Amino acid sequence: MTSEPQVLVHRDKEELAEAVAARLITRVVDAQSARGSASVVLTGGRNGNGLLAALASSKARGAIDWSRLDLWWGDERFLPEGDPERNATQAHEALLDAVPLDPARVHTMAASDGAYAGDVEAAAEAYATELAAAARPEDHARVPSFDVLLLGVGPDTHVASLFPEHPALHETERTVVGVHGAPKPPPTRITLTLPAIRAAQEVWLLAAGEDKADATALALTGAGELQAPAAAAHGRRRTLWLLDEAAAGRLPRALYPRALS
Numbered sequence: 001m002t003s004e005p006q007v008l009v010h011r012d013k014e015e016l017a018e019a020v021a022a023r024l025i026t027r028v029v030d031a032q033s034a035r036g037s038a039s040v041v042l043t044g045g046r047n048g049n050g051l052l053a054a055l056a057s058s059k060a061r062g063a064i065d066w067s068r069l070d071l072w073w074g075d076e077r078f079l080p081e082g083d084p085e086r087n088a089t090q091a092h093e094a095l096l097d098a099v100p101l102d103p104a105r106v107h108t109m110a111a112s113d114g115a116y117a118g119d120v121e122a123a124a125e126a127y128a129t130e131l132a133a134a135a136r137p138e139d140h141a142r143v144p145s146f147d148v149l150l151l152g153v154g155p156d157t158h159v160a161s162l163f164p165e166h167p168a169l170h171e172t173e174r175t176v177v178g179v180h181g182a183p184k185p186p187p188t189r190i191t192l193t194l195p196a197i198r199a200a201q202e203v204w205l206l207a208a209g210e211d212k213a214d215a216t217a218l219a220l221t222g223a224g225e226l227q228a229p230a231a232a233a234h235g236r237r238r239t240l241w242l243l244d245e246a247a248a249g250r251l252p253r254a255l256y257p258r259a260l261s
């Protein structure tokens with residue numbers, strides 16, 4: 001089962017970050033009260049980090065039981081531990097160091113100088129194993145059915161480290177793969193594949209800024225999955241495109257309810 005994309009447009013990137021932070025707090029609190037815990041897949045990039053910063057400064061952040069939250073990553077730049085370009089480093093700076101998480105529930109992807117000694121394929125396989133161990137029988141997948149999986153949309157329509165026309169987009173078996181020759185630095189990365197992304201209950205795609213307007217329009221107006229990877233990202237129950245007015249600027253008006261001012 002997939003879900004039709006829904007589009008919500010906020011005024012600017014600051015309003016987008018604050019509104020998505022409020023939405024995420026509500027979603028996590030609901031999942032924790034229903035099940036005892038929640039799981040969220042983080043994204044890197046400007047909008048992902050803007051969201052984490054908005055969560056850090058939200059007065060409502062205390063509503064989340066941070067010790068019962070599993071955090072995963074959709075992708076990682078295969079760089080040494082602590083490198084400022086690693087998505088995990090940026091997430092720690094923006095939010096994770098400021099909240100009482102259980103370190104055992106913070107599932108970072110391996111660094112290039114870590115246990116797999118520069119072998120990105122082995123690092124990807126290890127993350128797939130960690131995900132499979134966390135999946136419950138009721139998830140019906142080799143990954144947990146994440147409550148929310150966040151994806152920042154790149155100006156070329158990439159999501160996670162799935163770039164247009166790249167071989168990782170063809171993956172139908174593995175849930176995590178190594179990426180070589182990414183067009184955006186660094187060239188070597190680790191990414192969830194489409195089957196892993198589509199196991200999430202809800203997929204939220206984030207885009208702000210005029211440089212995302214073409215990507216957003218392309219992905220939401222019928223582009224193929226190879227041409228526009230963002231078009232291939234769906235949640236089982238919900239697929240939400242969360243935009244600011246600049247990123248929504250080239251969308252047909254019929255696609256979203258809020259009129260641009």
Ligand SMILES: O=C1O[C@H](COP(=O)(O)O)[C@@H](O)[C@H](O)[C@H]1O
Nearest residue numbers: 043044045046047152153154160
């Ligand atoms: O490299 C990456 O870029 C995308 C989008 O980044 P943005 O700065 O253009 O918003 C991000 O989603 C991905 O996780 C990251 O590794």
